[in-house]
Amino acid sequence: MKCYDTGILQSYIDGELSPEMMKKVSNHLDKCKVCQSEFDKLLELNQWEIELRNQDIQRDPIDVEKAWNKLEYNLNNQNIISKIRGVFMNMNKSKLKKITTVTMAALTIMALPMAAKGVQSLFSTYVLEDSIVNETLVREDGTVVDGTKDGQFQTLDEKITDKDITVHLTDLYVSESRVSVNYRIEDKNGNLVPIEYDTKGLDLKDDGIKDGKQVDDPEYYLDKKEGTFSVLTFLQSEEGRSPFELFKDGNKLEIGVRELGEKTEGTITFVGFNPLEYPVNLDININKIGKVSGSWNGQIEINPNK
Structure with a gap:
């Protein structure tokens, strides 16, 4: 497993990577303790920088040694180190610094409402046990965002079909500040399609195949001499767009986006620090699925008040 350098990790924090690369780095952070540690340090540095800016102390002489001693102390205090898991895009530094850690006890508590539903589906698990969304978003004033406040499950059966492949939206969860x-x-x-990629003509860095099975997105070189590379995703959209996006009155909502599950069946969550103003529209914008090019485009209004 090859680790990412600090430049890539900082670009991840700043949201400056492509959606494909954001997902790749996020997946790596879930597995690599070395990069997790480096990421924590960078995030703490960013927090320190923001606090300096907010307090306007840049205008005054800074005791560098004292500042670094304080930073080192903070880095060793695991209770205040922020950890991000999964894909969170479009969140600036001032918001990233407010995402904090949770305990396994919290996961157990979040699982309790499942009994009321009778049957625990994978989707409801992703919703109710997603501690990153439900318990670790904290506003600037210190209040915690409740990712399940006024939440309700709804059944969907929306299908967009082209080239004998269907994007089937099966379930919806809507709360005050999130849409899943x-x-x-x-x-x-009606079966899940095989996970295959069109890598023809690409200078592959890693085909993502382990023991004869496609387990990861392929990586390919953009410039082998410079060592730059990108990631080939299973669901692709036109440049500058993402396969799933949330809009309000024709404007894309710049809020957090998190993905859980497999490439052919998963849950995508849009979550913000403030209540969403419903109705909103879910835009589907896909022009390639695996090896198949096509057009899977549509829009669904989401309004929990109807």
């Missing part, structure tokens, strides 16, 4: 949607990528018989 479950999707399946199905063939004409």
